[in-house]
Amino acid sequence: MLTDDEILSRITDVVRDQLDDDEITLTQATEANNVDGWDSLAHVRIMIAVEEEFGVRFQTSEITSLKNVGGLVALVRSRL
Amino acid sequence: MFVPWHMPWLPDAPEYFRARLKAVPALAEGHGAALAELALHRLNSTQARTFARTLRGLAAAGISLAPLAPFRLAVLSSATFDTIEDALAAAGARHGVALDLTVAEYDQIIQTAFNPDATVFATKPDAVFVHFDHRWLALDRFSADPAGTVDAALDQVAMVLRALAEAPGAQIIMGNVATPPGGLFGSLDQTVAGTRRAQIAAFNHGLRDLAAESGALVLDIAALAEQVGTATWFDPVMWNLYKLPIAPDCVPLFADTVARTIGALRGKARKCLVLDCDNTLWGGVIGDDGIENILIGSGQPEGESFLAVQQLALDLKKRGIILAVCSKNFDETARQPFRDHADMLLRESDIAVFQANWSDKASNLEAIAATLDIGLDSLVFLDDNSAERAQMRAALPMVAVPELPADPAYYPLYLASAGYFEALAYSSEDSARADSYVANAQRAEIKQQSRDLGDYLRALDMTLTAQPFDAQGRARIAQLINKSNQFNLTTRRYSEADVRAVEDETDTFTLQVRLKDKFSDFGMIGVVIARTHPDDSDALDVDSWLMSCRVLGRKVEEAMLQAVVEGARRAGKSRLYARYLPTAKNGMVRTLFDTLGLDLIGEEADGERRYRLDLPSYAAPALPFAER
Numbered sequence: 001m002l003t004d005d006e007i008l009s010r011i012t013d014v015v016r017d018q019l020d021d022d023e024i025t026l027t028q029a030t031e032a033n034n035v036d037g038w039d040s041l042a043h044v045r046i047m048i049a050v051e052e053e054f055g056v057r058f059q060t061s062e063i064t065s066l067k068n069v070g071g072l073v074a075l076v077r078s079r080l
Numbered sequence: 081m082f083v084p085w086h087m088p089w090l091p092d093a094p095e096y097f098r099a100r101l102k103a104v105p106a107l108a109e110g111h112g113a114a115l116a117e118l119a120l121h122r123l124n125s126t127q128a129r130t131f132a133r134t135l136r137g138l139a140a141a142g143i144s145l146a147p148l149a150p151f152r153l154a155v156l157s158s159a160t161f162d163t164i165e166d167a168l169a170a171a172g173a174r175h176g177v178a179l180d181l182t183v184a185e186y187d188q189i190i191q192t193a194f195n196p197d198a199t200v201f202a203t204k205p206d207a208v209f210v211h212f213d214h215r216w217l218a219l220d221r222f223s224a225d226p227a228g229t230v231d232a233a234l235d236q237v238a239m240v241l242r243a244l245a246e247a248p249g250a251q252i253i254m255g256n257v258a259t260p261p262g263g264l265f266g267s268l269d270q271t272v273a274g275t276r277r278a279q280i281a282a283f284n285h286g287l288r289d290l291a292a293e294s295g296a297l298v299l300d301i302a303a304l305a306e307q308v309g310t311a312t313w314f315d316p317v318m319w320n321l322y323k324l325p326i327a328p329d330c331v332p333l334f335a336d337t338v339a340r341t342i343g344a345l346r347g348k349a350r351k352c353l354v355l356d357c358d359n360t361l362w363g364g365v366i367g368d369d370g371i372e373n374i375l376i377g378s379g380q381p382e383g384e385s386f387l388a389v390q391q392l393a394l395d396l397k398k399r400g401i402i403l404a405v406c407s408k409n410f411d412e413t414a415r416q417p418f419r420d421h422a423d424m425l426l427r428e429s430d431i432a433v434f435q436a437n438w439s440d441k442a443s444n445l446e447a448i449a450a451t452l453d454i455g456l457d458s459l460v461f462l463d464d465n466s467a468e469r470a471q472m473r474a475a476l477p478m479v480a481v482p483e484l485p486a487d488p489a490y491y492p493l494y495l496a497s498a499g500y501f502e503a504l505a506y507s508s509e510d511s512a513r514a515d516s517y518v519a520n521a522q523r524a525e526i527k528q529q530s531r532d533l534g535d536y537l538r539a540l541d542m543t544l545t546a547q548p549f550d551a552q553g554r555a556r557i558a559q560l561i562n563k564s565n566q567f568n569l570t571t572r573r574y575s576e577a578d579v580r581a582v583e584d585e586t587d588t589f590t591l592q593v594r595l596k597d598k599f600s601d602f603g604m605i606g607v608v609i610a611r612t613h614p615d616d617s618d619a620l621d622v623d624s625w626l627m628s629c630r631v632l633g634r635k636v637e638e639a640m641l642q643a644v645v646e647g648a649r650r651a652g653k654s655r656l657y658a659r660y661l662p663t664a665k666n667g668m669v670r671t672l673f674d675t676l677g678l679d680l681i682g683e684e685a686d687g688e689r690r691y692r693l694d695l696p697s698y699a700a701p702a703l704p705f706a707e708r
Contacts, residue, residue: 017098017126020133041162044322048163049126052328059318 002080006027007054007073014049018042028070054080082485085308085330086122089482089498089562092269093095093121097528101127101134111138111179112145117477119173123655125328127164132169139180146664147457147478148178149346149523154250155359156192156240157217159325161273167335175339175499176348176457186323189216190236191284195241201594207251207345208244209338210237213325214257219279222264226273226282233279234286241294249441251575252296253338256284260304295577297341297504304337305327305330307497340502346573347563350480350500351454353396354445357407357436361393361426362386363488367413377423385488387436389462390425392492397430401501402452402517404433406444406461411436412478432517441468442475452517453629455565455665460500465487504562504698505555505576509603509658519599537704542599543637546606546643549583549590556604557592560626564607568626569658569672587612589620589647593640595631606640610648613657620648622658629668635703641676645693654695 002010008049012026014055032038050072051057056079066072082088094100097157104114123131147704151172155161160527161183165455172179182200184192189210192198214220217233224585237254251373259280263269269277284302291298305313308330326334326706327419343349358365374602375382376390389512397403403426407414414436418428428434435444439464449456456477463469469481482498484491503510523540549557558576565571574582582588593606605628613619622644648656658673660666670689674680677698678691 017130020130028692030228044160044165044324045129045163046126047319047321048328049124052124052126054178057317060320 002077004073004077007067007076009071010053011050011072011076015046018046018049022028026070028073030047030069031067050076056080081633082490082497084304084329084497085312085333086377086499087333087336088123088485089494090120095125095129097121097123097127097279098130098428099132099621104134105138105141105143109142110174112148113477115145115173115178116148116176119170120473120477122177123170123332125166125331127274128332129166131173131635135169135173135178138444138570139178145178147176148173149176149348150324151177151207151342151346152180152203152205153182153241153342154200154203155181155209155211156189156200156208157183157211157325158187158189158213159211159319160186160323161211163324163328163331164211164335164338167332168338170331171335171341172337174336175343175502177339177346179339179342187216189240190243194247206251207253207342209253210240210244211255211325211484212237212257213255214260214276214280215325217257217283219257219276219283221259221276223274226279229274230279230282230286230419233283234290234621237287238290241290245294251577252294253579253584254287254291254296255301255339256287256297256300258310260311261311277588289318289334291552295575297581299337299341300332301337307372308333308614336499340499341504344502344504345562346458346459347573350401350460350564351458352402352404352432352448352452352460352494353393353501354404354406354448354459355393356416356441356461356463356465356468357409358403359464359488360462360491361390362417362421362424366417367409371416371421374417374421376417376421377442380426383423384487385491387423387425387490389488389495392496394425394430396501397514399501399503399506400513402454402514403430403433405431405435405450406441407436408438408441408447409436429518430514432520440475441472445472445476445479450581451565453632455495462491462495505559507559507603508599509556512601514632516600520630523597523599533633534704540599540634542595542597542634542705544639545594546591546640551577551580551583552591553604554579554583557607560604560607560628561624564626564628565663566662566668567632568623568624569627569662569669570624571626571663571666572624574624582609585611587651589644589651591637591640591643591647593627593643595634595636602628602631606636608640608644610644610656612653613655616655616657618653619649619655619657620644620653625658635705637676639703639705644704645695645698645700649695656695657692658691658692658693660687660689 016022016024019072054076101118149590166185170178186202215227223229257280259277264275269275313326313330318324350533355361366374376386377383393403417424433448456476460480461472464484472481480500484494544653561574589610592604595602607626609624610620613621624656673691678693680692681692
């Protein structure tokens with residue numbers, strides 16, 4: 001079973017690759033609009049890449065109600 | 081199980097993929113080859129995006145990506161295209177092209193098509209990909225007036241095609257429409273004209289006609305989605321959230337399909353299938369098990385599997401793909417089943433080059449390419465042995481080597497789904513081509529018996545015909561223009577639509593040349609386009625001059641010059657200008673015009689060579705052709 005920190009670390013890698021910025025640091029509290037380049041187009045790619053990374057699928061309402069990276073970590077954990 | 085969207089014919093991306101990709105920009109040379117090799121793997125969306133970014137960065141820095149052919153593609157899409165855009169870069173490199181992509185604003189197809197100043201047209205794209213699905217055409221619901229709905233959908237596409245025709249030169253590419261899963265009546269959906277299924281079938285039928293009239297290419301997205309399974313292909317969550325037209329899982333396969341056609345437009349489609357023998361064409365090891373014990377033929381499940389591989393190979397040969405054999409065996413042993421086994425579909429006469437020996441397979445593939453006079457990048461190598469496959473990829477990365485599963489029952493699906501042999505058109509010449517390679521072997525025997533070249537050529541009873549372009553020849557002319565790499569003086573690529581436009585030019589001299597001999601009909605093997613010289617109205621200026629390498633050494637070059645000279649004289653010209661523009665592949669014709677007796681009048685630093693022929697001084701040589 002992955003810990004939240006491990007999930008966060010893998011999400012961080014995905015976001016870094018998607019946004020081409022290895023300096024990005026994410027915490028549970030990070031929101032998309034605090035991260036340079038994480039706009040609506042990038043969001044599509046990031047959500048697809050996260051589903052792909054963990055081999056999981058989310059429901060529509062789970063995605064639309066996401067508030068921050070912590071929510072995404074919890075969502076991934078709920079699927080593993 | 082065979083899962084098409086997973087593209088199981090591609091090997092997994094290795095651990096070091098990211099590091100290797102990140103290291104490409106720092107290479108001193110060979111950027112294009114390095115990218116091409118990395119693109120051969122199955123990539124996830126993040127790897128594909130990183131690949132796209134790397135390729136774009138190199139192109140923007142003006143770094144050559146040879147051997148990848150540059151290709152500018154403009155995309156007009158009715159839906160979110162971002163993830164497809166990411167996947168297209170690697171898909172393009174996998175099929176021999178370095179794509180320079182520009183994507184118009186989301187869901188602005190019509191507005192963009194009618195705006196010649198749109199950013200996507202600023203780069204003078206080689207092709208425009210118009211991407212839409214049933215939702216954009218209002219074919220996503222039951223219609224009380226199905227004929228009207230389908231007509232309106234076709235009119236909408238026709239309008240876009242007309243608008244895009246104003247910006248000439250670009251090849252238009254569209255996809256047909258996949259039918260989403262689910263139905264309204266049940267089985268009756270196929271019969272009731274107003275259902276989605278029936279409307280989409282009618283639309284796709286109309287789209288084929290529309291494309292034939294306009295010269296647009298149609299990708300068979302309906303077939304692709306059907307093979308994947310439409311319930312997998314369409315993803316309502318992704319549509320509702322992001323307006324993604326297809327499931328993210330299917331994006332790489334979709335992009336690969338687009339890239340296959342673009343590769344084919346650049347002459348990158350493969351030409352030859354090289355087959356291993358033991359456990360690829362039959363079950364068992366012929367050298368150990370003997371001809372009576374190998375598994376081939378009906379009545380035994382494994383034998384059926386290998387029979388299906390042979391049937392596919394034979395069908396490929398019938399459509400013009402050359403077959404060769406590469407086996408680690410004694411020559412006599414490997415040939416025995418082809419000669420003596422009653423259940424073998426493939427016979428010796430189907431195989432253009434038979435390489436059975438104990439040398440490494442890479443050397444044998446080099447020999448096959450050399451014998452056939454085609455590039456290594458024209459070969460596909462089918463081998464059940466994973467070690468041989470890995471060795472081949474390492475030694476000759478330009479050879480396509482599909483992964484194969486443990487069960488040979490799936491071999492044909494793997495080979496047929498990988499898109500190596502994408503064709504833009506099909507003509508009777510294609511079907512005769514593979515046999516003509518086999519007939520070469522018979523000609524070689526005559527050659528041994530002949531005293532000299534002239535004697536040999538006369539013994540072939542060759543007939544050469546040279547005519548102006550016409551509608552019947554158009555598809556093959558465009559195919560030759562786009563596929564000929566080596567014997568091509570200027571390597572100018574023209575689409576079928578361009579060729580049609582050339583037919584209508586009043587003062588332009590065109591030539592399509594056909595050849596047959598007593599062994600086979602080569603069909604069309606030569607093309608010339610020449611126009612009145614812009615600065616010298618007494619002169620004809622050659623735009624394009626190319627020939628299939630299959631007919632080298634038969635004096636066809638001389639006959640083509642003779643036909644051009646006759647045409648020029650008839651048009652009242654007194655001089656002929658021509659040039660050689662060097663590429664990575666056309667070194668063989670660098671001095672062709674010198675050999676043909678033209679005068680070299682200039683040579684540029686970039687290797688361009690310019691020539692002139694004064695027609696009064698030209699004397700037609702005696703040539704070994706029955707008629708012209």
